[in-house]
Amino acid sequence: MEAIDLIRFFSDQPQRYKAIYYGLVGKKTISNLLAAKKNNYLVYFHSWPRLSLTTFQKCLQGLLRADFVAAGEVADSFYLTAAGQHYRQAQQPAIFIPSYYQGLCIPQGQQGIELLYLAIQVISEYHHGQKHYIPGTTNYLLQQRVRQWFQQVKHYPQLSQQLVQELTRWLTALPADQADFVAQNFQGYQFGFQQSELADKTPLSGYSQQLVQLDALALLLQYLAQQPQAFPLLGQLLIPDQWVQPILSYSANLTYQAFMAGQSLKQIGYKRRLKDSTIREHILEVALLMPGFDFEQLKQQDDLPPTDYFNIRVAEIQEMSGHERPN
């Protein structure tokens, strides 16, 4: 983890550092979601699932030593100092901001990328009649998945031409730099760059390099869902339903549907045989994640005192939703 990869998530407002960590690895709790929303890093949820807390903390200590961040009043909270802001400015080219990626909807993005690259490698080697090669991923389940897929598609007429067509359709839609970088990560017959060779040629940080690919994958998944007929090969490999999930959890969504149909929280809890507290968790999740949430409707039917945890949270979320700023 490079300094810029952590600095990018801090601002002049103090925030709890652990919430950033939990967001990156994808620990979906109301308070982590809330912190992510408040500090504009909701889209990065799940984007670094293998990040270890130790690595993260070491990086933070580095920022502290360099005076890029300073401790806020609340315990374990930090904000960006003037020096830190300056550094962030200077390091702007190292930061990639995704356009299509929404981590909460693609929690297994890294694996999706690995799967895609392995499939490309397999077709490339097959096309060149090469049987003696090392697969680019050691992940067993992904290897199995690609093997299965290959059996399905290997008799497709002009297999590798068809794959070129599908990849072209996808990569053309990305900015040229992004498309080049994604393709440089492919592996195939007599082709492949080492991590260091890629890093030498790009100003992007290691994490940003991952985001570039996650973002591209998100676009591909979007295409696969919208125009399946144009992607007969990749559509069978990356089945959108398996890789993309709705932003709301299944249960929270049921609660939301009932709420929109005009039921009160108590009624919903009774009908769904769930505790009130669970229903309220759902409502908080909905309020956080659904842009058009009707706060007025909620206020009319709720009878809790204004000091209650739930109401404070709701007020907080409404306040944030009032002045959304782009990241």
Added chain:
Amino acid sequence: MNAQIETVLKSKFGYDHFRPGQAQIIQGVLDQQNVLGILPTGSGKSLCYQLPTYIQGGLTVVVSPLISLMQDQVIQLNLQGEKRVISLNSTLNMVEQQAILSNLSHYLFLLIAPETLGRRDVLTRLQQIGVQLLVIDEAHCISQWGVDFRPSYLQLGTIRAKLRPKSTLMLTATATQRVQQDILEKLGVSATTQKVTFSVDRPNIFLDVLQCPDDQAKVAQLKELLPHLALPGIIYFGSRKKAQAMAQIIQQDLGISAAYYHGALATKDRYLIQQRFMAHQLQVICATNAFGMGINKKDIRFVIHYHLPTNFESYLQEIGRAGRDGQQSIAIGFNSPDDYQRQLALLHMGLPDDTMIKLFYQQPKKFANTGDTAFDLLWAYQQNGFDQQQVQKLLQHKLIEKQQELTAFNQFIQSQGCRRQLLLAHFGNELTHPHDEQCCYRGFDPKPLVRLKQIGLYVNQQPIADQQVLATQPRKWQQILRHILE
């Protein structure tokens, strides 16, 4: 030797003849005997279990002490075009492990750590399928008299009894009589086992040592040698940093395609480098000792030790990667007066000291899975029923043994006599030919370039072809698609 064996040797491995000893081991396995093979690295150890597997079918289980060793074996088999190989180890999550277990019957080779093999679910599944051949790689790890003792290997006796393989093949590069006896006893195979021992000599590798006053002199020496040394080759370093820096110098200043290789590289990079090295796109690998355990590249012409190892075993193993095709090759060691201190420091690495041992035994559970080599070792001891005093004694013994080995190895480095004779003597072998000009240089070689000419490894100029292959890999996505898919 029947015709089928020879056919498989040719079709699967591309060889016309066996190396000394291979045929005997393979025949033993096919006759369903237990075999202890003591083979130097580079004599084709893995062929001894791979070939019988192709002939008799069924599952071959290979026990290996290190994940990197298992991965290297998988890579090697993949490169031979074999896909029915799988490694079951702790880097996989439970879902993956279960998936592998339920698909196990589709595989020919299972590489596994002793800890994993001892698990009940794994044993049960293997009993269902039946194990044809059980291979214990690095078998000397089972002996607490050896420097590489691994407590988890002690379970293998019980495991073997439960698995009841048709035959058991124990392989090791180096084992004294005492260790050999220990291997057989601990595995419970004493009575029936056939022993096959070979000389560790590799007569086609010239042994050379150069004296360099300091590090700068080493760099200069390397720059002088490489432009005239037959390629490809491996240069071993004691540190990752140095390996990395020198790879860059070789690439930029000498125009020879080089890469560095060490344990901190991403898996994808390790694979790419090995693949490129195999495909002649890379000529020189600057490596730490993490490189090459399973690498089966036959035409390596030189191994240079920029830093020499601390014992004969490592030295033999590393130079043994040269000249597997039987052609003339050379091992060149760089010796400098500062090296001894570095070697001494290495001896203590990974070994827990008394304070650590005490701390550990107060609350062993606290130190499970720390990822620290020293604590992991203690954990393994403790799990296998060793108490604090036993461990202390064992480790003291181990350190003394390591020190003795270093002393002996240093005598070899400093020697004014025939180094091959010393090397062989250490492993209990005798020189088969008297020392001559093709054998080794006695003392420190003042003119290595002359030596290269003398043994036919001198080149006037390195060929430029192929070196630019990597530089010309396309970077634009349209070109990349064309390159890999059209």
